[in-house]
Amino acid sequence: MDGVAAKRAVTTDRTATPRPVRDHSTAIVWVLCSASFMAMLDVFVVNVAFTKIGESYQGSSLADVSWVLNGYAIVYAALLIPAGRFSDRFGRKAGFLVGLGIFTLASLASAVAPSLWALVAFRVLQAVGAAALTPAGLGLLLTVLPPARVPGAVKIWATTSSFAAAFGPVVGGALVEASWRWVFLINLPVGLVAGVEAMRLVPNLHQRIPARVPDLLGAALLIVAIGALSLGLVQSSEWSWASAATFGALAVAVLGVVLFVARMMRHPNPVVSPALFRVPTFVWANATVLAFCTAFGAWFLSITMWLENVAGFNSIETGLAIVPGPIMVPIFAVVSQRLIKRMPVGVVVALGNLLFAGGVVLVLTTASTPVQYATEVLPGWVISGIGIGLALPSMIASAAVDLSPDQSATGSAVVNTARQLGYVLGVAVLVAILGSLDAAADRMLTAFQHGWLFIAIVAAGSAATAFGITPRTRRS
Structure with a gap:
C-alpha cells in the first residue's frame, strides 16, 4: 500500500508541475499589426487605383467615383468609437476577429463588384470591418502583452500606417497595371493568415465586470x-x-x-466615459493627433498631386518618389524611443512636429516649375519624414498610457477617430485651396505654395499642443 501511495504521490507531483509557457508576445504584435497594415494599405493603394476604377465603369462622373474613397472615410470615422466601446464591453478578441472577417470578405466582394455603386457599398462594408478591428487590435496590444512590451508594441502599431504610405503607392501602381481589382484581392491572404494566427495565439481575456450594453x-x-x-x-x-x-x-x-x-x-x-476627458495626457494627445493628421493628410496628398499633375510622373514613378519620406518613419521611431529615455515625450513629439513643419517650409521655399525632384522635393520630403518618425508613434502611444485597462479600446478608438478626422479635414482644406488642376503652371505653383503654408502652420500648431502629452506614468 505504501508503494502504491508513493507512486500516486509521484504522479500527482508530476501533474502538478506546470509546463513552461511559451511567450507569444512578438508573434501577437505582428499578427495584430499586420491587420492594421492591411487596412491602411488599402487606403493608399485605392488612391492610386482611383483613375482606373473610374475608367472601368463607363458613364460614371468624378463625383460618383469619389464615393469609393469618401464612403470608406465617412463610415470608418463614424464607427470607430462605438466599435471600440463594444469591444471594451464584449471582448476585444471577438471584436478583432469579427472586424477582420468582415474586412476580408468585403475585399473579395469589392474585387468582383459588377457596378460602381456595388463597389461603393462593399467599400462601406470594408469600413465597418476596419472600424471594428482597429480599436480592438490596439486594445489587445495594451492588455494582453506584458507591461514592459506595451510601449514598443504600440509604436510598431503606429508606424504600420507609415509603411502602408511608403509601399501602398508602389504596390498599387504595379497592381493597377494588371487590374485595379487586384488592389482588393491582395487582402485575402493577409486576412486569412492573420485571422487563423489571432485565433491561435491571442488570449481571450474575460471582462472583470459584467458586460452591459452601452x-x-x-x-x-x-x-x-x-x-x-x-x-x-x-x-x-x-x-x-x-x-x-x-x-x-x-x-x-x-x-x-x-x-x-x-x-x-x-x-x-x-459610449464614451466622461472620465476619459479628465485624463490630461489623453486630451492633449487627441488635440495633437488631430492637428498633426490634418497636416499629414494634406502633405501626403499634396506631394502626390504635385508629382503627378505638375512634374508629370506616372503612377509607378510617383510611388517610387514617395518612398524616401515614409521610410524615415520607422528608422526615427527607434531614435524617438531612445530620446524619450532622456527627455519628456512631449518635448520629443514637439521636436518631431517642428521638423515636419520645417520640411514643408523647405519645399515651399524651393519649389518651382519645371519641377526638380532631387533638389526641390526630396530634401524637404525626407526631413518631414524624420519629423513624422519622431512624433507619430510616440503621440499615439502616450494617448492611452494613463487610461485604465477597461477603457483601452474606447480610448484607442477616440484617438483613431481624431486621426481619421484629421486626414479628412486636411484633404478637404487642401482640395479647396488648390481648386482646379487645369490652371497654368505659375498659378499651380502659387496654389500649392498656399497649401503648403497651411500645412506648415498646422504642423507647428501640433508642436505647441504636444508639450501637454507627457504621461504621469513614465514608461521607458
Missing part, C-alpha cells in the same frame, strides 16, 4: 455627428464651403455633438 442612442448620435462632419468636409470642394448642403451637414454635426455630450453626461453606461 448607450445605443448615444452611439447613434455619435455616428450621425461624425458622419455628418465627415460628409461636409469631403464634399466641401464639390458643394463649396458656403453652400446650403455643406452648412446643413456641419449644422447636423454640431447638433449631434451637443446631444451626444448631454447624453454622455447623464447615461449610466455611456
Whole structure:
C-alpha cells in the first residue's frame, strides 16, 4: 500500500508541475499589426487605383467615383468609437476577429463588384470591418502583452500606417497595371493568415465586470455627428464651403455633438466615459493627433498631386518618389524611443512636429516649375519624414498610457477617430485651396505654395499642443 501511495504521490507531483509557457508576445504584435497594415494599405493603394476604377465603369462622373474613397472615410470615422466601446464591453478578441472577417470578405466582394455603386457599398462594408478591428487590435496590444512590451508594441502599431504610405503607392501602381481589382484581392491572404494566427495565439481575456450594453442612442448620435462632419468636409470642394448642403451637414454635426455630450453626461453606461476627458495626457494627445493628421493628410496628398499633375510622373514613378519620406518613419521611431529615455515625450513629439513643419517650409521655399525632384522635393520630403518618425508613434502611444485597462479600446478608438478626422479635414482644406488642376503652371505653383503654408502652420500648431502629452506614468 505504501508503494502504491508513493507512486500516486509521484504522479500527482508530476501533474502538478506546470509546463513552461511559451511567450507569444512578438508573434501577437505582428499578427495584430499586420491587420492594421492591411487596412491602411488599402487606403493608399485605392488612391492610386482611383483613375482606373473610374475608367472601368463607363458613364460614371468624378463625383460618383469619389464615393469609393469618401464612403470608406465617412463610415470608418463614424464607427470607430462605438466599435471600440463594444469591444471594451464584449471582448476585444471577438471584436478583432469579427472586424477582420468582415474586412476580408468585403475585399473579395469589392474585387468582383459588377457596378460602381456595388463597389461603393462593399467599400462601406470594408469600413465597418476596419472600424471594428482597429480599436480592438490596439486594445489587445495594451492588455494582453506584458507591461514592459506595451510601449514598443504600440509604436510598431503606429508606424504600420507609415509603411502602408511608403509601399501602398508602389504596390498599387504595379497592381493597377494588371487590374485595379487586384488592389482588393491582395487582402485575402493577409486576412486569412492573420485571422487563423489571432485565433491561435491571442488570449481571450474575460471582462472583470459584467458586460452591459452601452448607450445605443448615444452611439447613434455619435455616428450621425461624425458622419455628418465627415460628409461636409469631403464634399466641401464639390458643394463649396458656403453652400446650403455643406452648412446643413456641419449644422447636423454640431447638433449631434451637443446631444451626444448631454447624453454622455447623464447615461449610466455611456459610449464614451466622461472620465476619459479628465485624463490630461489623453486630451492633449487627441488635440495633437488631430492637428498633426490634418497636416499629414494634406502633405501626403499634396506631394502626390504635385508629382503627378505638375512634374508629370506616372503612377509607378510617383510611388517610387514617395518612398524616401515614409521610410524615415520607422528608422526615427527607434531614435524617438531612445530620446524619450532622456527627455519628456512631449518635448520629443514637439521636436518631431517642428521638423515636419520645417520640411514643408523647405519645399515651399524651393519649389518651382519645371519641377526638380532631387533638389526641390526630396530634401524637404525626407526631413518631414524624420519629423513624422519622431512624433507619430510616440503621440499615439502616450494617448492611452494613463487610461485604465477597461477603457483601452474606447480610448484607442477616440484617438483613431481624431486621426481619421484629421486626414479628412486636411484633404478637404487642401482640395479647396488648390481648386482646379487645369490652371497654368505659375498659378499651380502659387496654389500649392498656399497649401503648403497651411500645412506648415498646422504642423507647428501640433508642436505647441504636444508639450501637454507627457504621461504621469513614465514608461521607458
